[in-house]
Amino acid sequence: MPHTHEIPPHGHDVVPWKQSGRSGTREDRTLSEVTVSLPPEIANLDVMLPPDVIAMAEQALIQIVRTDAEFGSGLKVLNSFLIRTESVASSKLEYIEASSVDYARAIAGSKANPSALSMIAASAALTRLVDDVSQTRRISLASILAAHHDLMKEDSLDGPYAGKWREVQNWINGSDHSPRNADYVPPPAHTVESYMADLEAFANRDDVPVLVQAALVHAQFESIHPFTDGNGRIGRALINVVLRRRGITLHSVVPIASALTARRDDYFAALNHFHDGLISPLVTLFAQGCNTASLEAAETARRLIHLPVQWHGLSRNRVGSTALEIIDVLLEHPTLNVETTQRLTATSHVSANAALEKLTRDGILQEITGRSRDRVWASPDVLAELDDLDFRIAQASTPSFVTFNGRRLES
């Protein structure tokens, strides 16, 4: 292998192509063959990376472990908070946008927009993947398929393909009607199952540096593009699955998608370098992203811990009142309706409602539906912190460049 490669570059094959219907331009309709990419098999790959890349990856792992150990075990709310931040940012990378208030409304089962529902589905998929691997210590294809089902089952277009490997040729960007001018064409559909079995074997190895494994699992997954839709979001969830399996995180997830969204061009460039046989650019990007995301997650944890103290300062409620009881559970349940409040504080419908109104007047809660029935309240401080964490990670992830052997690689 020439020394400019760290891993075997992708091969190519020319295969016949035929449109299933008739759409697009004449060029789309008459396209008769397509050049597909053939990623290398990775199950037994040995990867040697430059020491500066490995050192940077180690530094990031230390930061992840610190944040997870310091806050993840005691502050349960941080873990659901970070799952939410990660799935929202991962969805944003695919241009699925909804505000934190939309998300909160959807969580409470209130009428929600499709983007917010799709973000909740992304949270469910990530939760399932990290829970499964925590229990079994194995990354399994069954778990990946189930997570894809969680993500896509309600999708109006791709719902029927939820939880199933693709059976058609797909491509990234270019024409909507054929692989003409695509940025990347994954391998043929009939190879997906065996490529995924190869990926599963690699993902369960213990003799590969952790961030190298996370980067390779993610990049190879994107190269295979095993689903008709949702490949970006499931592929990014796998980064946290590798971290959990290797014991780097025990409780929380790293909101790395906020960093990748901020450096979208570098991220896509690093995936292209992978096609050419280089994984250092992606490992570097992941190391920088994980480091920043973990530092900011720790800052969020400190802020969340202080919120109940601030709320008690704002509230003018007497000891033993339902309003004070709500403050005590608000961090764990930042979105509430009357029924949940009744259950959490063991009180009547009338006094739960009155307490929610009272806390709204104190500025501790905000009603987010604007309706007079089936109302939902949320903590504006918690919602603001969700947005602020994403913002701070993005700010700290200044688009720069990725390096290989001390050389700058252009995006």
Ligand SMILES: Nc1ncnc2c1ncn2[C@@H]1O[C@H](COP(=O)(O)OP(=O)(O)OP(=O)(O)O)[C@@H](O)[C@H]1O
């Ligand atoms: N040149 C590339 N080579 C390989 N993978 C890429 C490339 N560019 C982008 N990707 C990956 O593909 C993902 C998007 O894939 P695609 O546009 O097919 O969306 P998708 O399968 O619908 O995924 P989702 O539904 O999560 O958006 C990106 O988020 C990125 O991870």
